[in-house]
Amino acid sequence: MVSFEEVINRTLTGPYCSEKDYNLKVFVPKLRKVVKKYQIKYDPENPIPSDDDLADRVFKAGVELYANVGTYCVDTGRIIQFTKEEIQEALATAPSAPVFGEGKDAKPLVTRKPESDTPPWCFLGACGAGVSNEEIFISIIQGYGKIPFVDSITTPSLTTFNGIPIHAGSPSEILACIRTAILAREGLRRVGKPGLPIMNSIATAVSDAGKIAGSQFGLRPSDGWLIGAMAEMKVNLERLNEIAYVLSLGGHVVAETAPILGGYCGGPEGVAVTNVAYHIQSILVYRGSCQDTFPIHIKSSCNTGRGVLWAISISNQAITLNSHFPLLNISIIASGPMTEMEFYETAAHVITSIVSGGSIESCGGAKNVCIDHFTPMMPRWASEIAYAVVGMERADVNEIVKQIIRKYENNLSNPPKGKKYQDCFNIKTSEPNREYIALYRKAKKELGDYGLKFKY
Template identity: 40%
Template structure:
């Protein structure tokens, strides 16, 4: 980890470069060269590979990428460069845990290894999908905490509105929305009887650094043991608004996550380049943010979801690469194509998380229906996803590969035209927020199917 002021100095004094040149003439070709140099190959027949050498090759390629091309700062149009020694030393001396939660809910987020029997960190909830009202927000968060006892942390929804006004980025509405997100989230967890649970996507509604800073005041209820995410821009980019958050959060001494969504089909190219880029982002988070955990959500350029076989392979390779070669805990977050109260969304979660957990990761339950539609979320999907992830600890990569390959055909042909599903209002009791009988029947049916494939659920 380099001091944030040193990152700033390099942002201001680094090599000038046009963004277009960084994308097209520096990043993209070098990634493809590294794919060849390290012989990184995606085999469609092995979506979860148990080849440690392949995972290490992905890591070496990512290491070389960061050392050779650095990170692009969009504000200064300069490259933040690192020496090989700096990168190696930073990886070797990085944070190796994050203490999260309070009281009875306090736990330590630790790194896992491929095929580890250690239970994954379960970061459950909305994955930042927007909701239309404070009532829906409260009902969802309370039900996440009540229905997912294995949850280690909660990811809240984002508020779309403040009163009758849509939240607008960089306006007072964003400030107010950010503060309300924190206050409501904490209160919902108290009502669920789990006031110590950490909110790990604090503050979901804050898009700008000033909104984050506003919501951080202790009066509103955020704690040092909550999780604080800083986005990293595709591909291998940052800007001063994001680095400003690092400057603030490092001074507050809170656990920082670098989060990143490399694009399959974008500048990284295909599956191999996207796996290398995902891994390079993990290293970037260590170098530029002082991250104590990271979260990756590779996404398909065409479908804007992550459950295609290529992307399940990308997530698996990324998690194996970073868990075998760094000590910073890595989480995986997904975007399902299908929406709530469908079988397909549960198949997608099962395939992605069985693969991810056996590959050495932990999880944040993802955005359903591509995270695209307001109120398209219920407690059922993160509940199922959490249970699958928890049950997948200890599954070997070879077994995971066989299981995942049997799940994929149950949804793969619908990724391009997925069912949108139903809204919270259509699926959940308006007073309690509990999911409907229909949702539970789908959940029970798919859970039994997954159990029949060899996944041993705790309950």
């Protein structure tokens, strides 16, 4: 595979282009061209298509797109380009079963296929949503550690430490990043899971300095060092700095990607193809051990609407049928805790991801932007749904997901924000209150009636 040193070299020697021209004269026309060439068409009636030929065409389109657009480095104005041969080599030699975690909590993240009965990887937690204080932070971490199907956790971001608000880019960010690592590790120790991998590195970090400093206080090479791509198909030097550090540690980069529906990608077809192009970027530029993706809607800021779910499904099928590089899907739901809608949204996203060949990262709620509006309930629910649908056929779950989507899609533009963690969980025990348990049982019964076979 092209070396990381050569990638750095290309950030300085690749073709120069303004960012606006890259967006509008390189990325957009090349994307539209491959969407047309490979006859990729969105079908709103079937969020989970069962068409392997369409999946293969989406993959070919994504490979061709990446060969044509590369990755734009916003700090140098250069396009990091790769030949088709370099892309094929990267796909052939990419990691296939990276082992995350330590001791008895260590486990390989294996690639799945559409309709596969291979157990999914359940990366569970907050996905970096903001938490108001350290007491709630550690209580929530303990809640995640207690989930039976948990394979790795994703921590929240602290917004205060010692009661002091955190300012990004300041020493308070560095100190809070250090506190994040210490508390996350401690929370897992308290529930007897000291080796469980933290797979979103230091969620509190905004800067490369914050991430690197925080990691010195508890992160391990066997954790997941989440590094996010910039929309669309971009990188900056800060992210490359982080990658350089993690590679030198022998750590796992979790390459996060987020094509935007309604943005430069256009509609669901463009999002699906771009997700494949990101898959390759995740290997070559971000040097990932896996891709962790969340296609997202520009207006609703979530990924549980019909168009985004279609893009997730077909791109998961495209990737997992044609690549062994592991793929995870992050759920960003619009509704918040202790609402019926959150159970439906999470179910639709998880079913779509799992049966289309991916694994999951399940997050909180309320679009991940409302402080304390997430709990361990949705990650637990997501993992139970994931295990309930392994081995099911796309055509069957397509019908189920259609029924579920109808229950909430009209509310996506104005979703219920729900309650805060401390209003639906006991902070001392990290357990949900009775009302929340009743909602969970009701949802489980309803989904069971649709044909899902829960493991417990």
